[in-house]
Amino acid sequence: xxxxxxxxxxxxxxxxxxxxxxxxxxxxxxxxxxxxxxxxxxxxxxxxxxxxxxxxxxxxxxxxxxxxxxxxxxxxxxxxxxxxxxxxxxxxxxxxxxxxxxxxxxxxxxxxxxxxxxxxxxxxxxxxxxxxxxxxxxxxxxxxxxxxxxxxxxxxxxxxxxxxxxxxxxxxxxxxxxxxxxxxxxxxxxxxxxxxxxxxxxxxxxxxxxxxxxxxxxxxxxxxxxxxxxxxxxxxxxxxxxxxxxxxxxxxxxxxxxxxxxxxxxxxxxxxxxxxxxxxxxxxxxxxxxxxxxxxxxxxxxxxxxxxxxxxxxxxxxxxxxxxxxxxxxxx
Numbered sequence: 001x002x003x004x005x006x007x008x009x010x011x012x013x014x015x016x017x018x019x020x021x022x023x024x025x026x027x028x029x030x031x032x033x034x035x036x037x038x039x040x041x042x043x044x045x046x047x048x049x050x051x052x053x054x055x056x057x058x059x060x061x062x063x064x065x066x067x068x069x070x071x072x073x074x075x076x077x078x079x080x081x082x083x084x085x086x087x088x089x090x091x092x093x094x095x096x097x098x099x100x101x102x103x104x105x106x107x108x109x110x111x112x113x114x115x116x117x118x119x120x121x122x123x124x125x126x127x128x129x130x131x132x133x134x135x136x137x138x139x140x141x142x143x144x145x146x147x148x149x150x151x152x153x154x155x156x157x158x159x160x161x162x163x164x165x166x167x168x169x170x171x172x173x174x175x176x177x178x179x180x181x182x183x184x185x186x187x188x189x190x191x192x193x194x195x196x197x198x199x200x201x202x203x204x205x206x207x208x209x210x211x212x213x214x215x216x217x218x219x220x221x222x223x224x225x226x227x228x229x230x231x232x233x234x235x236x237x238x239x240x241x242x243x244x245x246x247x248x249x250x251x252x253x254x255x256x257x258x259x260x261x262x263x264x265x266x267x268x269x270x271x272x273x274x275x276x277x278x279x280x281x282x283x284x285x286x287x288x289x290x291x292x293x294x295x296x297x298x299x300x301x302x303x304x305x306x307x308x309x310x311x312x313x314x315x316x317x318x319x320x321x322x323x324x325x326x327x328x329x330x331x332x
Contacts (some may be wrong), residue, residue, distance in 0.1 A: 005101050006075035006090070006108040011157045012119065013105040017070065020177075021214040023097035043203075046196050053197055057084075061204040070212035074106035077180065077205050082108060084198055085165060087182035091119065092169070093128060094178040094209075102179055109183075114159040117152070125151060128179045135176060137199055139165045142187035148253040162187040165195065168200040171210035178209060181301055 047054045060080050067073045074092050082090040089109035093102035101122040107115060119124065124133040125148065131138035141163055143149050143156045156162075161183040171180040180202050191200070 001096040006106065008071050008074055008079045008106045009104060009115065010071075011142075012103050013071065013074075013094075015097050016103040016105060017213060019096055019098055020094065043196075043200055046200060050193065050197070054200065057197055057201050058204070061201065061208065064205060064208045067208075070290065072211065073205075073212060075108070077209075078106055078108045080200065081180050081201065084195060084201060085184070087163075087184045089159070089161065089183035089185075090181060091183075092178060092180050094213075095132075095176060102132060110159055114155055114161075117155045125149075127164040128166040128181050131168055131179060135168060137165065137167045137195060139163075139189055139195065141189045144187075160185050160270055163189070165198065167198050169202050169206035169209055171195065172207045175210075177206055180205065191287070196200075203241060240329075242278050 027049050064073050064076055067076070078090040078092055082088070089107075091104055091107040091110070093104050095101070096103050099122065101120050103113060103121050104121075118128075121129050121132075127138050127140050127143075127149070130148075140146050140149070143162060143164060144153065149156070163184040163186065164181060166179050166181040168176050169180055171177055182198075
């Protein structure tokens with residue numbers, strides 16, 4: 001049995017967790033609801049296409065949820081992420097609510113040079129910084145070919161890093177709380193399937209981490225000076241907080257129900273009627289997702305600035321179709 005190299009950086013971890021727990025009264029900084037709805041649809045499709053892989057991800061997170069301390073959760077999460085991505089190195093950063101920077105708190109495989117260089121990331125000049133600014137997964141297939149990473153080239157070479165992916169950690173309300181990144185020794189891009197599983201894993205791990213942080217809310221971006229992941233006009237909007245919370249809670253419930261529902265479909269290999277009923281329920285969930293997308297769009301466009309009340313070209317979100325799966329298609 002190999003010895004794990006994953007370990008916490010005790011000083012930074014203690015400081016940032018203390019800051020998070022003291023920041024419970026800070027305003028929310030949610031990822032846009034429209035984007036989360038579309039991500040939910042992608043997760044349901046993933047559960048249909050890869051039920052075994054999704055089950056393993058959920059089992060891995062269930063083990064994390066049983067851990068009593070955050071310092072136990074983080075190294076295990078890094079180990080699972082590196083295994084999932086087939087990577088040699090990995091780390092987790094937590095958002096410091098005081099300035100929105102990313103603080104490196106857990107790592108696997110790195111030396112002191114890398115850890116010192118990326119101890120605190122407060123701009124978008126790195127892969128994790130890009131992912132934080134965009135509130136979305138960021139992938140670089142070869143760091144040596146990316147001119148935007150020029151300032152980090154010496155550190156990457158010394159560490160033996162050629163490829164990187166960073167995926168946001170979010171809590172149940174879609175608030176960004178940190179980043180989980182993996183680093184490969186050879187250039188290349190993980191498969192779309194593995195990247196989707198990484199997004200699912202990060203979303204579920206984020207909720208576990210958030211509970212250990214005491215449900216703290218997060219304030220500024222530290223990268224743009226505005227709430228991370230929110231439209232530029234979010235602070236000026238008149239969207240009622242209660243409406244936002246209801247929409248967020250609805251998304252979370254459908255997410256949980258959808259994954260469980262889709263995961264039962266492979267069990268009905270011989271009972272055609274039962275399989276059709278399950279598929280009908282999944283189709284109904286997909287229709288519900290469409291309805292929430294329309295509601296999110298109505299909220300965004302009706303409360304944005306006057307020149308942004310179109311889906312494209314303004315500040316309102318660009319909302320794609322809820323699911324790539326054809327409606328009413330029976331499982332094979």
